[in-house]
Amino acid sequence: MYKRFYKPLLCLLATFLLIQPFKAASQGNKLISDEAETVRTDAYEKQLENYLQHYLVDEYEARSAKAWNRDYSSPEALIRSVEPNRRRWEAVLSPPMLAKTGPLARKPYPLGDVQGEWIELPLGLLTAQAVLAFPAKASKQKPVPLIIVQHGIGSSPETSFSPGGYHEYAKGLLKAGFAVLVPMNLRSVERRNNIERYARLAGTSLPGIELVRVQHLLDVVLADPRVDAERVGMWGVSLGGMATMFWMPLEPRIKAGVVSGWFNERRNKMVIKDSRYSSFAPTEEHAFFNGWLTEFTDYDAVSMIAPRPLMIQHGKKDGIAHWPQLIEEYDKAKVHYQKLNMPEKIELTLHEGGHEAVVDDGVKFMARWLNTASAKK
Incomplete structure (x- = not known):
């Protein structure tokens, strides 16, 4: 009798236990609300x-x-003392090995009243592309300095020859007697986010790739007899300012730099959200690089640029930074030059405008340091 009673009960219990996991899965895990x-x-x-x-x-x-273990006893000593940091910075950008796979292609490229060239250098599956333009006086007998003019994330090489926030600063440099190399880098937040994801998987970075592209272009362009290869500068606006800050520590051929609309109190900019300035999070994923803030906030990074001349430009209406914080960061950066007894080699142009280049100040700075013998030191 008991066996007849318990057998159906045991079957019912077994069926219940078998069904429960499927029931729980179909209804979601309700072990916690x-x-x-x-x-x-x-x-x-x-x-x-x-x-x-x-x-x-x-x-x-x-x-x-x-x-950091900086030695300020001489400019050469500082360069040697930051070499371990420079190697670690190189690991942050992780520039890939690229090789030239063909000759430089050139074609005329008029830009309003400027006659430039569009140049392309094959690097395997990639190409390095840029606008190259010379002032009229450039010749083999009178070679001129060259400025790498780097556009920002929302623009293109042509922008630096146009009005607006760039104020035609490539034209200003040409009028002052400089040749200009204006590399094409990837524009737009969405595109850079997309490519940076792949770059991280490949153990590199988009700024690292774009650095190598420019280095290969320099190899060819600096061989032009119209260019004085010992007098090379770089001036970037916005994300082009990032490129200037990022690349100068790794490219010693760049002898002077101007950074417009980028220098910042980097820890706050990247980590702390604040209504007084814009944050890269959550949309600009491309701007976050593995290991950047281990030791390379902007004032520390400047010590890998020193003793080369550096100008920082920032507008008080520029929402990328809260300008009093930027001044604090700049004051720390200029200490590197002060300790070298070269305070004149770093400048801050703090203006009343916004996210833009200040052409006259930047041109005068480049002329001061690249048109004199001191630029070669």
């Missing part, structure tokens, strides 16, 4: 955010003090 799970996950996310913000911002000064 959605609300409770969200609260728990939000709390964990906040822990991670606090932990990483503390590391990147609060612990930065102590970490930087251990990472």
Whole structure:
């Protein structure tokens, strides 16, 4: 009797136990409510955010003090002393090995009243592309300095010859007697986000790739007898300012730089959201590079540029930074030059405008340092 009673009961229980996992899966895991799970996950996310913000911002000064061992006894000593940091910075950008796979192609490229050339250099599956233009006086007998003119994320090489925030600064340089090399880099946030994801998977970075493209162009362009290869500068606006800051530590042929609309209190810019300035998060994923804030906030990065002349340009109405914070960062950066007894080699142009280049100041700065013998030191 008991066996007849328990056997159906055991079958029913077995069926129930078999069905339950499928039922739970179909209805979602209700061992914890959605609300409770969200609260728990939000709390964990906040822990991670606090932990990483503390590391990147609060612990930065102590970490930087251990990472750098600068020797200011001479310019040459400083260059040698930051070499380990330079190698680590190179690892942040991880520029790839690219090789020239053909000759430079050139074609006329008029830009309004400027007659330039569009040049392309094959590098395997990639090409390095740029506008190249010379002032009328350039010749084999009278070679001229060359300025790498780097456009920002929302523009193109042609922009530097146009009105607007760039104020035709490539034209201003040509009128002052400089040749200009205006590389084409990838424009738009969406495109750079897309390519940077692939670059990270490949162990490189988009700024690293674009650096190598420009280096190969320099190899060819500096062989032109109209160019004085010892007098090369770089002037970038916005993301072109990033390129100037990023590349000068790794390209010693660049003897002077102007950074417009980029220099910043980098830890705040990248990590701390604030209504007083724009943040790259959450849309500009392309601007986050592995290891950048381990030891390379802007004032530290400048020590890999020194003793070469450097001008920072920033407008008080430029929302990329809260300008009083920028001044604090600049004051730390200029210490490197002060300790070398070369305070005149770094300048800050703080103006009342916005996200733009200040042409006259930048041209005069380049003329001062690239049209004199001191540029060759």
